[in-house]
Amino acid sequence: MSDTKPPHITLDNFWPYQAVVLADQISRYTLSVVRAEADLNLSQWRVLAAIAEKPGRTAANVTAITPMDKTIVSRAVSSLIEAGLVIKAVDSGDKRRSSLSATASGQSIYANIAAKLNEAMISSLSGTISPEDFTEMLKVFSRKMVDIAPYLKP
Amino acid sequence: MSDTKPPHITLDNFWPYQAVVLADQISRYTLSVVRAEADLNLSQWRVLAAIAEKPGRTAANVTAITPMDKTIVSRAVSSLIEAGLVIKAVDSGDKRRSSLSATASGQSIYANIAAKLNEAMISSLSGTISPEDFTEMLKVFSRKMVDIAPYLKP
DNA sequence: CATTATTTGTTGCAATTGCAACCTTTTTCT
DNA sequence: AGAAAAAGGTTGCAATTGCAACAAATAATG
Secondary structure (H helix, E strand, O other): OOOOOOOOOOHHHOHHHHHHHHHHHHHHHHHHHHHHHOOOOHHHHHHHHHHHHOOOOOHHHHHHOOOOOHHHHHHHHHHHHHOOOEEEEEOOOOOOOEEEEEOHHHHHHHHHHHHHHHHHHHHHHOOOOOHHHHHHHHHHHHHHHHHHHHHHOO | OOOOOOOOOOHHHOHHHHHHHHHHHHHHHHHHHHHHHOOOOHHHHHHHHHHHHOOOOOHHHHHHOOOOOHHHHHHHHHHHHHOOOEEEEEOOOOOOOEEEEEOHHHHHHHHHHHHHHHHHHHHHHOOOOOHHHHHHHHHHHHHHHHHHHHHHOO
C-alpha cells in the first residue's frame, strides 16, 4: 500500500517519543499542583480522581482505566483510606472485590485540584486551536491507542 | 473571552490525562522491544538514541531534549560506557563537558531497535491518519505545553 | 585579579515503581 | 461435587527515579 521511502527517524520527528515528552511535562505539572494542594503523590491523585468521579469503582476498575498496575493501585488505595479520603466496602456478592468511594474530604480535595488542573489546561488552549478541533484531535489520539494496543500485550 | 459553561471533567475526556495514558503505553511497548533486543532499560535506550542519532552531544544536551533529569542521564551514560556502547571524550576547551558518541556496537544496536520501533509505529498509524497529520497534531500539543510552561517552573 | 556565580556532572539517600509470588474467593470443567 | 483455573488484591524485594547536596571548571563581576 505504501512504498514511501523510510524517513530518517530522529527523536524530534518520532511522534511516539514526542508524545512521551509531552506526557512527562503534563505529569510534572500535575504533580506540582497536587503537591501544592494536598499531601498526595501522582498515583494517589489518579486513584482518588478515578474513585471520586465515579464512586463504586473497584481496584480492578481503577487499574483498567489507568496507566498503573494493580500493585500501585492497591497501595494508593490503602494510603487514601488511611488518610480518610476514601472508604472501601466489601462487595456482598463477591467477597474478593470492594467498591471504593471518596469521603466528603476526598471529594473536596478532588474537586479543588481538578478545577485547578482544568483551568490551567483550558487556558493553555485559548487562542491556539478551537475546542472542537481539539476534541477531534483527541479522538484520533484515542484511536491510535486502540491501534497500538495489540502490540502492547504480547 | 469565553463564557462557555465549564464542562464536567472526567478522566476519559480530559486530554492531558489521555496523553499520559497513551505515552505510558508507548513507553511500555518501547521497553518490551528494547529488552528483547538489548540489555538496556528505557533511560539507557533514550540516552543511546540521543547520542547515536547525533554524535557529539554532551550529557547536558541529552538532558535538554529528553524527559530525564541530569541524574538519570549521568547514570545511563556511565552504564552505556561500561557496556561498550558509548564513549566519552572530555572537551579540550571546557574540561567540565564531554562529548559523547556511540561505538560501532552502540550504533548497531540503536539502528536495529529504532527500525523495529519505527516499523511498529508506522503500521499502527496506517489507515487512521497520515503521519504528516499526526505530526501536525503533535506540534499543536507541544505548543500547548509551551503555553503551560510558565505554570511549570514556579 | 580576586571573589562570587554558573555551568557540568556525580553521588547518597529516600520515595516510587515493577515484577513475581502468594492468599482468597469465584468460576469453570469433568 | 471436587479439582483445576481464573480473578481480585496484597506483600516482599530489587530496580529505577527524584531531590538535594557536592565537587570541579569556567564565566562574570567589582
